[in-house]
Amino acid sequence: MINTPKSIRLHIALFGRRNVGKSSLINALTNQELSIVSETPGTTTDPVLKAMELIPFGPVVFIDTAGIDDEGALGQQRVSKTIKMVDRCDLALLVTTNQWDEPEERLLKLLKKRNIPTIVVFNKSDQIALNEDLVKNLEQQRIPWLAASATTKQGIKALKETIIQLAPARSEIHPTIVGDLIKPGELVVLVTPIDSEAPAGRLILPQVQTIRDVLDHNAFCVVVKENELRLALDQLKNPPALVVTDSQAFLKVAAETPKNVPMTSFSILFARLKGDLTTFVQGAIAIERLRSNSHILVAEACTHHVVGDDIGRVKIPQLLQQYVGAPLKFSHVQGHDFPDELSPFDLVIHCGGCTINRRLMQSRILKCQEAGVPITNYGITIAYSLGIFERALRPFPESFSAFQKLQKSGAKELID
Ligand SMILES: Nc1nc2c(ncn2[C@@H]2O[C@H](COP(=O)(O)OP(=O)(O)OP(=O)(O)O)[C@@H](O)[C@H]2O)c(=O)[nH]1
Ligand code: SF4
Ligand SMILES: [Mg+2]
The missing domain is CATH 3.40.50.11410 (Rossmann fold)
Incomplete structure (x- = not known):
């Protein structure tokens, strides 16, 4: 599981002011000392991505960020890097102790606009009383909230459960690549030129992920270089259900694949998968x-x-x-x-x-x-x-x- 590519993991970002306990919460949620924690505000200066197993959910990436209230020219640069993480996250934890003002409102608005499920976490609940007015306000807006303590671990289990409950379905994070184009038992031919751009000793990620997707759908595949395609097709008893080629061999593969056999490219499959x-x-x-x-x-x-x-x-x-x-x-x-x-x-x-x-x-x-x-x-x-x-x-x-x-x-x- 630890080798699951980052690109297909649920991305959970923690946002909030400096020193509210974002890094501590990541450590508490994962039960590991992954992030650097200190009492000095501004400890996390750049977004840090940590691939993790969130048990029992599965593979996730936690994104630790710098505080949204950072100041000065350098601080503003850090804030804009933090805001950029909104582009990548599937789910957000907006962490506060009890302070809530312009930085939180601005971020919440952005997360709402992007339809990113958001949980407000009142951290340091072992020391700081809950802001009741704010809770009322969040409830009126139907924004899920939780009180937790990264130090005593109080509320951490409930936070995990809420994350799992609100996380987008796996099929939204990583939909099928070819599963809806083929039936179980059908054959897919994958054409992968090995040229000077190909990495030594391995296939590239789109090819590997497509093979895995074919297998996940109880179909099977033949992988060939473009020069062996004709030979491979000649040796098949039945035509394949689909031919997928690297874009660079498009013309040759289009010419050699019978007209009645559906043909496309890895890049088109990924256009659909990702975008x-x-x-x-x-x-x-x-x-x-x-x-x-x-x-x-x-x-x-x-x-x-x-x-x-x-x-x-x-x-x-x-x-x-x-x-x-x-x-x-x-x-x-x-x-x-x-x-x-x-x-x-x-x-x-x-x-x-x-x-x-x-x-x-x-x-x-x-x-x-x-x-x-x-x-x-x-x-x-x-x-x-x-x-x-x-x-x-x-x-x-x-x-x-x-x-x-x-x-x-x-x-x-x-x-x-
Ligand atoms: N009492 C108490 N202290 C906490 C809790 N969570 C974090 N802290 C303390 O708060 C301080 C800041 O914690 P961090 O996790 O570094 O906070 P952060 O939000 O990542 O801070 P920056 O990286 O500076 O933005 C540290 O001294 C932590 O030990 C908590 O739940 N209760
Ligand atoms: S498609 Fe090519 S350039 Fe784009 S991320 Fe994958 S390997 Fe990199
Ligand atoms: Mg931090």
Whole structure:
């Protein structure tokens, strides 16, 4: 269990002023001395993510944060880093002792806006009396609250139970990848090119997670490199229920997979898993609006080492410029470095996001929507610019029909 990727764990963030006992509560909830605790306010200066087992719930990530009341230039930077954690959390604990003012109200408003289940925790209940007026106010707003003490452990069991009760369902945190596209006993062919970008000695996370999902649904799979696909298909008694390819081998795989066999890419599967396929389809259609020097943000969720013919830095820019027939301007971000200011961009193209959780990808989509900037992802962009979009989208009826409607009613109008 300890090796469960962070991206599929429930993310629980603790927010609150300095010194209210956020780090102590994480230690009490996990029964381990994971976070540094001290009586000096401002001990936690940066968000700290700890992968843990929350028994009996299962794999979670606790996010410890710096106080929301920090002051000065440096303090403000810490506060904004804390606020950024709202983008990633599936559930929030808003910790206080009895003080409640602008910092708490501001955070609560933001959590509400994002529909993040929130529990208000009155910590240090061994020393500090409950703020009855505040409790009444929270009850009127139907916000769950609890009194607890990280020191005496009073209320910790109830807090765990409330967390488990309010946590989004596992299927929301990590929905199935292919389970709804295949039936038990069916065969899936996975095409995974092993090129200079492939890590030594292992498969990459989207491939591993797809294999696991196939097995979870009592189906089975054959994994091949693109050059062995034809051979593999020839040797099968029946055609596979689905072929999934790495986007880089799209054209070859589309040509060699019989027309009646559904085919898509890992990147499209992950667009659906992490984000919103239909939004990404709309984003792809925005490619039609790109003109000379349009500005495109290419965002990668992890900080992998950039190699020669890197997909985000070389292949996508090449393909898009070829498709648009004009030079385009590209900016790149990696890791958690996603800009707050999106208005300079005409399009955002995101990677599959296999290392980040669904909530973070959805927060990024929301930011793009709020800024009126279309967003799509790697696999969708590649399929679109190669002219095999319809084929790769066909296994997903809802997004496919959204695509057809967009086409019919004139892409430009709909995007405007
Ligand atoms: N009496 C009492 N003291 C507590 C409790 N929880 C934490 N403390 C103490 O409060 C102080 C601050 O605890 P931390 O867990 O470091 O608080 P924090 O919110 O993480 O603080 P920052 O990282 O500075 O923002 C420490 O001296 C803890 O021992 C509690 O339930 N009761
Ligand atoms: S760049 Fe994106 S899709 Fe590729 S490995 Fe990193 S997180 Fe996963
Ligand atoms: Mg702390």
